[in-house]
Amino acid sequence: MKEIIRITVALTISCLVAGTVMGGVFILTAKAKKHNEHLNMQQTMLGLLESEIRGKPGFSTEELDFCNIYRYIIEDKNKTYLGYVVPAEQDTGSGYELLLIDLEGRLITRHRLDLLSERAMEEQDRAAAIANVLGSHEHARYAETMIIAKLNDQRIAYLLPGKFPGFKTFIHVMAALDSDFNLLGLEIMSHEEDPGLGGEIEREYFKNQFKGKSFEKLRLLEVIKEPLPEEYRRYLEREVSQKDMARIGKEYQDEDIHAITGATISSSCVTNGLKRMVKKFVYRIKILDRVSL
Amino acid sequence: MPATTKTNRQLFVNGLLNENPIFRLALSMCPAVGISTTVMNGILLGIAVLFVQVFSSCTISLIKNYIHPRIRIPTYTLTIATWVTVIDLVLAAYMPVAYKAMGIFVRLIVAFAIITMRLEVFACKNDLWPSFWDGMGMGFGFMFGMVVLGAIREILGMGTLLGYDILGFRPILFFVLPAAGFFTVGFMMAIFNYVETLYSRRRKENNIV
Numbered sequence: 228m229k230e231i232i233r234i235t236v237a238l239t240i241s242c243l244v245a246g247t248v249m250g251g252v253f254i255l256t257a258k259a260k261k262h263n264e265h266l267n268m269q270q271t272m273l274g275l276l277e278s279e280i281r282g283k284p285g286f287s288t289e290e291l292d293f294c295n296i297y298r299y300i301i302e303d304k305n306k307t308y309l310g311y312v313v314p315a316e317q318d319t320g321s322g323y324e325l326l327l328i329d330l331e332g333r334l335i336t337r338h339r340l341d342l343l344s345e346r347a348m349e350e351q352d353r354a355a356a357i358a359n360v361l362g363s364h365e366h367a368r369y370a371e372t373m374i375i376a377k378l379n380d381q382r383i384a385y386l387l388p389g390k391f392p393g394f395k396t397f398i399h400v401m402a403a404l405d406s407d408f409n410l411l412g413l414e415i416m417s418h419e420e421d422p423g424l425g426g427e428i429e430r431e432y433f434k435n436q437f438k439g440k441s442f443e444k445l446r447l448l449e450v451i452k453e454p455l456p457e458e459y460r461r462y463l464e465r466e467v468s469q470k471d472m473a474r475i476g477k478e479y480q481d482e483d484i485h486a487i488t489g490a491t492i493s494s495s496c497v498t499n500g501l502k503r504m505v506k507k508f509v510y511r512i513k514i515l516d517r518v519s520l
Numbered sequence: 521m522p523a524t525t526k527t528n529r530q531l532f533v534n535g536l537l538n539e540n541p542i543f544r545l546a547l548s549m550c551p552a553v554g555i556s557t558t559v560m561n562g563i564l565l566g567i568a569v570l571f572v573q574v575f576s577s578c579t580i581s582l583i584k585n586y587i588h589p590r591i592r593i594p595t596y597t598l599t600i601a602t603w604v605t606v607i608d609l610v611l612a613a614y615m616p617v618a619y620k621a622m623g624i625f626v627r628l629i630v631a632f633a634i635i636t637m638r639l640e641v642f643a644c645k646n647d648l649w650p651s652f653w654d655g656m657g658m659g660f661g662f663m664f665g666m667v668v669l670g671a672i673r674e675i676l677g678m679g680t681l682l683g684y685d686i687l688g689f690r691p692i693l694f695f696v697l698p699a700a701g702f703f704t705v706g707f708m709m710a711i712f713n714y715v716e717t718l719y720s721r722r723r724k725e726n727n728i729v
Contacts, residue, residue, distance in 0.1 A: 233588065234588055234590050234591055237588040237591055238594060241591070242598065245601070248606065249602055249605045249606065252605070252606045252609050252610065253605075253609055256609045256610060256612065256613035257613075258613075259613035260612045263612065263613065263619075266616070267616065417623070419627060422561055422564075422565070422624055422628070423554065423556070423558065423561050488696060488697065489696070489697055489698055
């Protein structure tokens with residue numbers, strides 16, 4: 228009995244020490260880590276939009292304006308609403324408002340939020356502002372962020388950060404759509420697939436396969452287990468000349484997604500996850516556009 | 521095993537060749553088979569294992585007198601997990617470029633047999649410096665093994681080395697697939713065993729003379 232107690236105490240102390248060390252390091256690094264993630268996200272966003280901006284002469288990345296829309300699920304006692312935190316465009320001042328939309332897509336109410344633009348990035352500040360305007364028995368749960376990229380007050384693209392289950396855990400991605408919902412590109416932000424197998428999803432030859440797929444094609448996109456044609460692979464890795472780029476790009480425009488050798492599940496997880504993500508987004512943004520006008 | 525009598529250099533070479541984690545001890549075979557598809561994977565995983573192994577070995581050799589013998593394995597796992605987390609967080613915060621390449625390898629390490637085994641066999645019976653050199657030897661030995669496997673599989677499977685196209689064609693596509701990992705590990709083990717037999721036979725003859 229004495230032995231058991233000693234073992235328990237020793238193990239508890241070891242766990243406490245390990246936990247303290249890990250927690251301490253987490254606190255020390257949290258700020259720098261968040262900063263890096265933010266930077267990484269910004270870079271990814273610009274990288275995804277690069278091809279779209281370059282096509283328009285005279286525009287630079289400085290003129291780009293990103294406007295974030297935060298989606299919340301708001302639960303009343305027996306009803307569920309969707310809450311969108313959107314920038315209040317009609318007013319001159321910078322501010323946000325909360326649109327309450329029911330599940331059929333009808334606007335219920337709109338609340339003015341007491342939220343400054345620079346604080347809107349912080350989840351806690353948003354939650355506090357939302358709680359202020361909601362009734363006491365309504366409860367808001369953060370769901371996701373959608374980003375609209377604007378150039379001179381014109382929508383040029385949508386950026387969707389999202390996650391879906393992969394072979395092991397969640398795969399975090401960022402997808403870019405143009406204003407007609409065609410896919411501009413896909414970037415894998417983080418994942419824990421096996422290196423060398425599922426980890427290949429972050430390689431150019433896989434993620435570039437999604438680039439340029441039209442919305443109609445994307446809805447029916449499938450994963451095929453056929454080897455990647457050599458020409459197509461070199462095109463995806465950007466190893467062919469400018470002249471051939473356009474030709475090969477056109478030829479494989481409507482090609483399905485070629486699975487990665489040895490990682491069919493990861494490949495189809497990304498494809499199906501992206502399909503679902505984009506479909507839901509298009510449905511939501513259409514409702515949002517209709518009600519906020 | 522009592523405290524080691526080997527010099528630091530012997531300990532280092534020991535990890536690299538005589539007791540190479542992959543080819544001689546046959547430990548940590550999951551990564552050796554699964555991830556050794558390219559040289560770069562081998563190098564990155566090798567670096568990650570090297571750091572965790574050295575840090576964990578040093579930690580355990582320092583606190584070996586305070587560990588209750590009945591819970592030494594949980595303590596090892598905790599130590600490894602702590603170091604993996606610390607390295608992961610520090611990389612993410614201060615070396616974002618390295619983190620992007622190595623992140624997934626670092627998080628994979630917690631369950632590696634080789635690290636736990638070295639803590640159990642070596643670090644909990646030896647002082648700080650021998651443990652440090654043993655950790656270095658094992659880390660570099662693992663990296664060496666992974667790089668050799670990666671090189672064989674990358675050249676034969678994809679015709680490239682470190683991503684550069686050197687053959688211009690793909691000789692045997694089979695070597696990219698996971699199953700080929702077993703074959704390659706098997707071949708390398710056979711070579712190591714063969715050399716070992718030759719070596720010991722020659723030493724025996726020398727002794728007789």
